Amino acid sequence: MDQDLKGLFGRAVADEPVPLGDIAADAITGGTRIRRRRRVLTGSAAAVALVAVLGAVNLVPRPAPAPEVVQFGLASWSECDVTDQFADEAAIFLEHDATAEQRAALDRSLAADRALRGYFFEDRQAAYQKFVTLWADSPDLVNSVTAEQLPEAFRARLTDRSEWAGFRARYENAPGVDEIIGAVCPEGD
Structure with missing residues (x-):
């Protein structure tokens, strides 16, 4: 098989009326162009598909991170100005007879609220401990109040003061x- 293929091909088609050497060369050149074009198209299609997939992944909306459930500087609000116009922090006081289902629904809503940087639930006992600390200088007042008399609350910190009106609504x-x-x-x- 070490024979010269070009020479064998030339002898096989020697009696053809058209010189096939030129046709064979043209076919080889054309085949090379077709293969090259096919590789370019395949590579381009793969690149376009990759860009499309990456673009689709980046277009999928990602959920905003949930606000943290942590305690923060709402110990007494003694240095805060209570306001009705703009607010950094909010206390959502619950009705005395609020049900566990109502608390859970409110907790879920707060967890999904993008206007919040953080929030936490304050039960009656925690509210009473704050009350005792805040009014330590007035033992008669402290002795006249029980934990059961104080409301439960969610304490929240807003991401921006401008969110206050919408949050409250x-x-x-x-x-x-x-x-x-x-x-x-x-x-x-």
């Missing part, structure tokens, strides 16, 4: 909500 008529109070607090609380 979303929750003020929610089942189990008694009152919402906003406060503007000094930075760092």
Whole structure:
């Protein structure tokens, strides 16, 4: 098989009327062009598909991170200005007879609320501990109040003061909500 293929091909087609050497060369050149074009098209199609997939992945909306359920500077609001116009922080006081289902629904809503940087639930006992600390200088007042008399609340920190009106509107008529109070607090609380 070490024979010269070009020579064998030339002898096989020697009695043809058209010189096939030129046709064979043209076919080889054309085949090379077709293969080259096919590789370019295949590579281009793969690149376009990759770009489309990456674009689709980046276009899928990602859910905003849920607000953290952590405690923050709402210990007494003694240094905060209670306001009705703009607020950094909010206290959502629950009705005394709010049900566990109402608390859970409100908790789910707050967890999904993009206007919040963080929030936490404050039960009656935690509210009473804050009350005792805040009014430590007035033992008669402290002795006249029990934990059962204080409301449960969700305490929330907003991402931006401009979110206050919308935040309040979303929750003020929610089942189990008694009152919402906003406060503007000094930075760092």
